[in-house]
Amino acid sequence: MRFGSSLNxxxxxxxxxxxxxxxxxxDGEGRGGTVVVGMRSDFGGFNPITSSSTYDVAxxxxxxxxxxxxxxxxLQPQPYLAESWELQGxxxxxxxxxxxxxxxxxxxxxxxxxxxxxxxxxDPASASLIGSSFLAEVESARVVDDHTIAFHFVRPHAQAIDxxxxxxxxxxxxxxxxxxxxxxxxxxxxxxxSGPFLFGSWRAxxxxxxQRNPDFPEGLGGPAAADRVVFRIxxxxxxxxxxxxxxxxxxxxxxxxxxxxxxxxxxxxxxxxYPGRTFHYIGWNNARPPFDDARVRRAMTLAIxxxxxxxxxxxxxxxxxxxxxPPWHPMYPxxxxxxxxPAEAGRLLEQAGWVDRNGDGFRQNAAxxxxxxxxMASDDALRRSVVEVVQAQLRQVGxxxxxxxxxxxxxxxxHRGRDFDAVFTNWExxxxxxxxxxxxxxxxxxxDIEQSPNRSSVRNPRLDAAMERGMLATDRxxxxxxxRDFAMTLQxxxxxxxxxWLNELAATQTGIQGVEMDPxxxxxxxxxxxxxx
Amino acid sequence: xxxxxLRRLLGAIPLLIGIATIIFFVLRLAxxxxxxFYFNPNVPPEVIEQxxxxxxxxxxxxxxxxxxxxxxxxGEFGYSFAxxxxxxxxxxxxxxNTLILTGSALVLVFLIGILIGVVQAVRQYSIFDxxxxxVSLFFYSMPSFWLALMLMLVFSLKAHQWGWPIALPPTxxxxxxxxxxxxxERVWDRISHLILPVGTLxxxxxxxxxxxxxxQMLEVVRQDYIRTARAKGLPERTVILKHxxxxxxxxxxxxxxxxxxxxxxxxVFVEVIFAxxxxxxxxxxxxxxxxxPLVMATSFVLAAMVVIGNLVxxxxxAVADPRIRYD
Numbered sequence: 061m062r063f064g065s066s067l068n069x070x071x072x073x074x075x076x077x078x079x080x081x082x083x084x085x086x087d088g089e090g091r092g093g094t095v096v097v098g099m100r101s102d103f104g105g106f107n108p109i110t111s112s113s114t115y116d117v118a119x120x121x122x123x124x125x126x127x128x129x130x131x132x133x134x135l136q137p138q139p140y141l142a143e144s145w146e147l148q149g150x151x152x153x154x155x156x157x158x159x160x161x162x163x164x165x166x167x168x169x170x171x172x173x174x175x176x177x178x179x180x181x182x183d184p185a186s187a188s189l190i191g192s193s194f195l196a197e198v199e200s201a202r203v204v205d206d207h208t209i210a211f212h213f214v215r216p217h218a219q220a221i222d223x224x225x226x227x228x229x230x231x232x233x234x235x236x237x238x239x240x241x242x243x244x245x246x247x248x249x250x251x252x253x254s255g256p257f258l259f260g261s262w263r264a265x266x267x268x269x270x271q272r273n274p275d276f277p278e279g280l281g282g283p284a285a286a287d288r289v290v291f292r293i294x295x296x297x298x299x300x301x302x303x304x305x306x307x308x309x310x311x312x313x314x315x316x317x318x319x320x321x322x323x324x325x326x327x328x329x330x331x332x333x334y335p336g337r338t339f340h341y342i343g344w345n346n347a348r349p350p351f352d353d354a355r356v357r358r359a360m361t362l363a364i365x366x367x368x369x370x371x372x373x374x375x376x377x378x379x380x381x382x383x384x385x386p387p388w389h390p391m392y393p394x395x396x397x398x399x400x401x402p403a404e405a406g407r408l409l410e411q412a413g414w415v416d417r418n419g420d421g422f423r424q425n426a427a428x429x430x431x432x433x434x435x436m437a438s439d440d441a442l443r444r445s446v447v448e449v450v451q452a453q454l455r456q457v458g459x460x461x462x463x464x465x466x467x468x469x470x471x472x473x474x475h476r477g478r479d480f481d482a483v484f485t486n487w488e489x490x491x492x493x494x495x496x497x498x499x500x501x502x503x504x505x506x507x508d509i510e511q512s513p514n515r516s517s518v519r520n521p522r523l524d525a526a527m528e529r530g531m532l533a534t535d536r537x538x539x540x541x542x543x544r545d546f547a548m549t550l551q552x553x554x555x556x557x558x559x560x561w562l563n564e565l566a567a568t569q570t571g572i573q574g575v576e577m578d579p580x581x582x583x584x585x586x587x588x589x590x591x592x593x
Numbered sequence: 594x595x596x597x598x599l600r601r602l603l604g605a606i607p608l609l610i611g612i613a614t615i616i617f618f619v620l621r622l623a624x625x626x627x628x629x630f631y632f633n634p635n636v637p638p639e640v641i642e643q644x645x646x647x648x649x650x651x652x653x654x655x656x657x658x659x660x661x662x663x664x665x666x667x668g669e670f671g672y673s674f675a676x677x678x679x680x681x682x683x684x685x686x687x688x689x690n691t692l693i694l695t696g697s698a699l700v701l702v703f704l705i706g707i708l709i710g711v712v713q714a715v716r717q718y719s720i721f722d723x724x725x726x727x728v729s730l731f732f733y734s735m736p737s738f739w740l741a742l743m744l745m746l747v748f749s750l751k752a753h754q755w756g757w758p759i760a761l762p763p764t765x766x767x768x769x770x771x772x773x774x775x776x777x778e779r780v781w782d783r784i785s786h787l788i789l790p791v792g793t794l795x796x797x798x799x800x801x802x803x804x805x806x807x808x809q810m811l812e813v814v815r816q817d818y819i820r821t822a823r824a825k826g827l828p829e830r831t832v833i834l835k836h837x838x839x840x841x842x843x844x845x846x847x848x849x850x851x852x853x854x855x856x857x858x859x860x861v862f863v864e865v866i867f868a869x870x871x872x873x874x875x876x877x878x879x880x881x882x883x884x885x886p887l888v889m890a891t892s893f894v895l896a897a898m899v900v901i902g903n904l905v906x907x908x909x910x911a912v913a914d915p916r917i918r919y920d
Contacts, residue, residue, distance in 0.1 A: 094769060094770065096769050104675075104676070104677065105676075105677055184639060184640065184643050185643060185647070187640045187641075187643045187644040187647065188640075191640070192637050192640050240646075240647045241647075243644075243647070243677050244672055244677045244678065246678075248677060249678060263686070263870065264676070264683065264686055264687070264870065265687070265870035265874060265875070266690075266765065266766065266868075266870035267765070267769070290769045292764070292765060292769070292868070293868060293870070294764050294765075294868040295865045295868060295874070296865055296866050296868070298742065299745065299763055299764055299866055299867070299868060302745055302746075302749055302750045302763045302764075303763055303764055305750060305753070305754075306749055306750060306753040306760060306762075306763065307753070308762060308763070308764075308768075308769075467881075468625075468629075468881070469623070469624055469625025469626075469629055469881070469883060470623075470624045470625060472625060472629050473624040473625050500637075509638055510638065511638035511641060511642075512637070512638050
């Protein structure tokens, strides 16, 4: 008898392994169901001040907290927690906050919270991403009243409202945490937010559960559509795909390029592919021969067949890059990447004095030195295969490329220490401020700072001037002109060979509604995700 | 015996401190540091410097070492850099998960391995002996990640597509709706999640135990005291299971001692493929992230387990073989 009933329970449970097939099980569930999302690595913690990795920040802004502004489809700032704002000439801005947003413990979200977050983010001891990525041009803040806050800028500059794409943290829960301990605050692993989802539970490396916040204001889209969203951590890409196909997860983030065909062929899954925020590039060491000569760098770009690499190694899921401003950005200068032209590459190398003088198939300079260098990359499958193809393509124009594949940290140490000839790596844009990637990567004042991101030691007065103009111009036409100048100089100088913008890839079961993905991120519409029934 | 164990345990203390010291300095010889991995490259150098100060990494190495040693002696493992929470919490969360996985695997490994080994030895050169030898060598030489993927392919993906009555869940420890299940469903849910990862480990490891048991058993059955036992007229069953088996356990005990650290270290490949939230993944992530406090704590636990594993094996030798005495 006992055996029979437990066997019965076993069979029911076994048939019900797929939530889609059985629907969300019984008690405790409302009508929105449970959406299960597979992610490859665990989250780090949720604190608007200290969160820095992509998915932590995405959950902070889209699910758990409420940012001051949001972005529309054209990447223009829109009111969100701030219901309106007023620019004070070029020198500051006053935000008026909504009065109906509450922390999940019931306290109202006020200008004091925004001020507190600003102050902590500006304090270097908190090592805050908001402080470094958004507030560099913001000097001070002043609470006008409980729902009004004024900010004063360091100087007039472009895209001033973009400085405020961040969420306030609750002052009443965090004010006693010293800035240096903010990153270790227990709050970060059980956050009290203000967004459309409440924090539910979190088991490290296993799963994170968020619940619908029934009190989220209708003016901001109202409570989330799903009752619960569960993130399961599944490190292996092929296992994750098995989970998607067997119905145990509904959303798979991210998918690898070689899985695209399988997902398209499967009738129950839908592929999301959209232009992303990550570009891959070969960084030439501009301070070291032969790459101190712009003709050599340009020749390298001309000799590399990017279309072929995208087709063969990315399965078409990418597009050739010409610079650090993505094609979907309003400031995109519209300059096409250099073509694949090995003959022109050969002519440029000859002009620069690199000729095959002894008939061994490699070029030498006048002193008899071979055109040889090391191309370094960190150890992953995509990078490894890209550098191998690049090696073969550059061999065609007489360059002798040695490949060095290194563990990530070792690679990073060489890159930061400027101890390399060439490196294949990537850069991810963490905001929509057009100036931030160019200023970090190419401004000459960063060239000598140990550990700074200008690791290729790029020093070019024309680039500097164009970037500064673009960053400070408050007139849109002038901004556009400045970034066009920047892009044209970049095209001539080729301090990097920009390889490609990688498409972001994700997959869902066809039964999931409300999923939209674009450069604003995979989780952008997470509060609308729900199971069709 | 008690004195022997005590002596060994006391002797282990300087050994463990020595091991921890070597790991501490070797770890710092590796290039890179913990600020690199989980921190986005757009962050300016000043912020990274500040972060290093917050972590105490700006201090001279010997100061860092003595700080670590004193807090470690008082049982304080410190904060994980990468996970920003106490190392103790991380271990307490992952250790039970790993023990469930490796513990059930080891029990099965030794039960099945010994059973097969004994039958093979008793029926030497029989059809069972040769088939099971071939099969066990096949699994023994399979890379475990491949075996894991094949099992998953058949018992999860294909079972689901072909509509078998039971398709095993490929990953995790429990289903997402576990908290809404009744007791019976919960038990089955946990077991069904264990089958594939434990199966992978068992298939890969049981073969080794079977080979050792078979070899030693064949050796032992030729000994004089077995002939004596048979000559006394004892039934063959008693001779094998009581007299021969106990003595042929010596190499198996050695293996057991070697596997005890594995109970705690987890099995990285299996944990990654089946998304099992255990120690293996924590150790590997900690190394790549240069999460010094977490690496120190986990490697110390492992070093201690190696010592304990050896000690347990030595004690069990005396139990299995009356000729071995520690005085």
